[in-house]
Amino acid sequence: MTKAATTTEVQVITGVLPTTQRVAPMLSLSELSVHYGGIAALRGISLSIEVGEMVCVIGANGAGKSSLLRAIAGLVTPSAGHIAHRGVPVLMLPSFERARRGISLVPEGRGVFPRLSVQENIAIGGYARSDGAVKDDIDRIYALMPRLAERRSQLAGTLSGGEQQMLAIGRAMVSRPDLLLLDEPSMGLAPMMVQKIFEIIAEVARQGVTILLVEQNARLALRTASRAWVLEGGQISVSGPSAALAADPRVRAAYLGE
Amino acid sequence: MDIFLQQVINGLVLGSVYALVALGYTMVYGILGLINFAHGDVVMVGAFTGLALLKALLAAGTGLPIALAGAALGAVLACGLLGVAIERIAYRPLRHAPRLAPLITAIGVSILIQYVAAILWSKQYLALPAAFTPATWQIGGASVTDLQVLIVLLAGVLMAALLWLIHGTKLGCAMRATEQNAEVAGLMGINTNRVIAATFLIGSALAALAGIMVLLYYGVAHYFMGFMLGLKAFTAAVLGGIGSVPGAMLGGLMLGLIESLASGYIGDFTGGVFGSNYRDVFAFIVLILVLVLRPAGLLGKAQGERA
Ligand SMILES: Nc1ncnc2c1ncn2[C@@H]1O[C@H](COP(=O)(O)OP(=O)(O)O)[C@@H](O)[C@H]1O
Numbered sequence: 001m002t003k004a005a006t007t008t009e010v011q012v013i014t015g016v017l018p019t020t021q022r023v024a025p026m027l028s029l030s031e032l033s034v035h036y037g038g039i040a041a042l043r044g045i046s047l048s049i050e051v052g053e054m055v056c057v058i059g060a061n062g063a064g065k066s067s068l069l070r071a072i073a074g075l076v077t078p079s080a081g082h083i084a085h086r087g088v089p090v091l092m093l094p095s096f097e098r099a100r101r102g103i104s105l106v107p108e109g110r111g112v113f114p115r116l117s118v119q120e121n122i123a124i125g126g127y128a129r130s131d132g133a134v135k136d137d138i139d140r141i142y143a144l145m146p147r148l149a150e151r152r153s154q155l156a157g158t159l160s161g162g163e164q165q166m167l168a169i170g171r172a173m174v175s176r177p178d179l180l181l182l183d184e185p186s187m188g189l190a191p192m193m194v195q196k197i198f199e200i201i202a203e204v205a206r207q208g209v210t211i212l213l214v215e216q217n218a219r220l221a222l223r224t225a226s227r228a229w230v231l232e233g234g235q236i237s238v239s240g241p242s243a244a245l246a247a248d249p250r251v252r253a254a255y256l257g258e
Numbered sequence: 259m260d261i262f263l264q265q266v267i268n269g270l271v272l273g274s275v276y277a278l279v280a281l282g283y284t285m286v287y288g289i290l291g292l293i294n295f296a297h298g299d300v301v302m303v304g305a306f307t308g309l310a311l312l313k314a315l316l317a318a319g320t321g322l323p324i325a326l327a328g329a330a331l332g333a334v335l336a337c338g339l340l341g342v343a344i345e346r347i348a349y350r351p352l353r354h355a356p357r358l359a360p361l362i363t364a365i366g367v368s369i370l371i372q373y374v375a376a377i378l379w380s381k382q383y384l385a386l387p388a389a390f391t392p393a394t395w396q397i398g399g400a401s402v403t404d405l406q407v408l409i410v411l412l413a414g415v416l417m418a419a420l421l422w423l424i425h426g427t428k429l430g431c432a433m434r435a436t437e438q439n440a441e442v443a444g445l446m447g448i449n450t451n452r453v454i455a456a457t458f459l460i461g462s463a464l465a466a467l468a469g470i471m472v473l474l475y476y477g478v479a480h481y482f483m484g485f486m487l488g489l490k491a492f493t494a495a496v497l498g499g500i501g502s503v504p505g506a507m508l509g510g511l512m513l514g515l516i517e518s519l520a521s522g523y524i525g526d527f528t529g530g531v532f533g534s535n536y537r538d539v540f541a542f543i544v545l546i547l548v549l550v551l552r553p554a555g556l557l558g559k560a561q562g563e564r565a
């Protein structure tokens with residue numbers, strides 16, 4: 001009997017589940033609220049993201065997009081609600097432990113370390129890893145982003161905005177995340193560079209990483225993601241498949257300028 | 259006797275000690291934006307624990323080199339623990355408080371350590387056992403002792419090791435990342451609290467060794483000795499550019515040289531009105547000049563950086 005119980009546990013831990021059993025979502029939020037002093041930035045957000053999905057949240061400036069991602073990554077403490085990552089509650093974990101679990105946030109404004117070299121910035125993504133494959137992963141990032149390879153000994157603070165965005169995404173990838181949170185990766189970039197960044201994001205998604213993208217650029221976000229939520233004043237106003245949202249007259253009027 | 263050469267030698271010794279202590283100020287400032295005013299008192303604790311261990315080991319019949327090494331090790335452990343405890347108890351709870359709160363706390367911690375030391379070791383000057391009579395050599399009209407050579411060499415090795423730690427190890431990279439953006443460092447899976455504790459540990463270990471150097475050089479320990487030494491090392495850190503590790507090294511050496519040379523010549527310049535007992539004044543003249551003329555210090559990072 002003891003033996004049988006142990007076997008089931010092992011199955012759960014290694015993810016080898018009987019086909020009838022449902023796999024836990026990559027991320028599920030229930031009734032998540034964030035307050036800054038008396039100001040509500042998020043009011044009761046509930047959503048669920050399945051393994052391998054690429055989804056987005058769109059919304060105007062101040063809608064609460066960054067607060068949402070920061071709450072998931074552990075940078076702000078929610079005033080109410082729950083966050084589960086692959087079925088495990090993570091609300092009590094500090095940000096560094098969530099990162100070690102596989103939740104990786106590429107923050108708004110990139111957050112590269114300006115006085116570390118490009119190489120050091122990328123390598124630090126593998127800080128918490130102890131397997132021997134970090135170097136191979138770094139080489140793969142350089143192959144995907146040759147501009148960074150050329151500048152590997154330069155200080156990150158001397159890179160252009162687009163290069164810093166690449167660096168921030170590459171650095172996150174070296175941690176081998178299973179959930180990648182991207183906060184407005186297109187912000188402040190020229191159209192050519194935006195396209196380049198979104199090609200990289202599409203490549204990351206192809207590799208099987210679950211992605212939650214947050215954007216003000218709704219057109220681009222809806223084109224890239226399969227499902228979307230619209231955030232307004234800290235609440236979800238519309239949600240559904242991206243194609244349906246792109247066709248929704250309210251969304252078209254408010255976010256696609258039509 | 260060649261006064262110039264002699265004062266350069268004295269200045270290098272003094273400067274080595276200032277540099278080791280200045281490193282503790284600058285590393286903590288870099289990572290927390292906090293002036294740890296208790297740091298000078300950690301040096302004092304290093305001197306007293308070193309003295310106690312030295313007496314005990316020598317009384318037990320241990321040879322001088324082993325006794326010195328044992329005293330240094332013990333002082334490093336005691337001060338390392340003390341530094342980590344100060345951060346954990348006094349500064350971490352105030353990490354997000356307005357800046358004045360940790361500053362006042364730092365002064366409180368400093369006074370607390372001084373009075374605990376006065377209770378433990380009395381308010382008297384405690385002297386080294388008589389076993390210490392450094393060998394003296396004559397070089398070009400100046401004299402240099404084996405202790406002076408040892409202090410300068412050991413400080414040099416420690417500083418080289420620190421630079422290697424900061425630029426050549428994973429912990430060093432995490433320290434620099436935490437200094438530049440602690441929030442993002444956390445997103446990289448770095449336990450920033452542990453990195454900050456390591457910073458206090460390293461700074462305090464250097465302070466312990468500086469304390470033993472001062473003890474051996476001047477032959478005494480006193481519960482208030484960390485105050486002036488701390489202020490001067492802080493001045494050295496500001497001179498080099500607070501937050502800059504090479505700056506603390508440079509600032510320490512420069513301050514030691516300035517102080518030695520100025521006090522060596524002040525009698526000549528003022529026709530004997532002021533003597534070398536005015537030496538402490540020079541550090542603070544330097545501090546005022548730096549703050550007025552170049553607040554970022556010699557190697558400070560004042561210029562705007564792209565983030
Ligand atoms: N640190 C903060 N302190 C106080 N208010 C904040 C803070 N961060 C965000 N807010 C407020 O919370 C709301 C949501 O902000 P944010 O999550 O940054 O939105 P978005 O990323 O969609 O622009 C805004 O009204 C903003 O002013």
Ligand SMILES: [Mg+2]
Nearest residue numbers: 065066067108
């Ligand atoms: Mg935002």
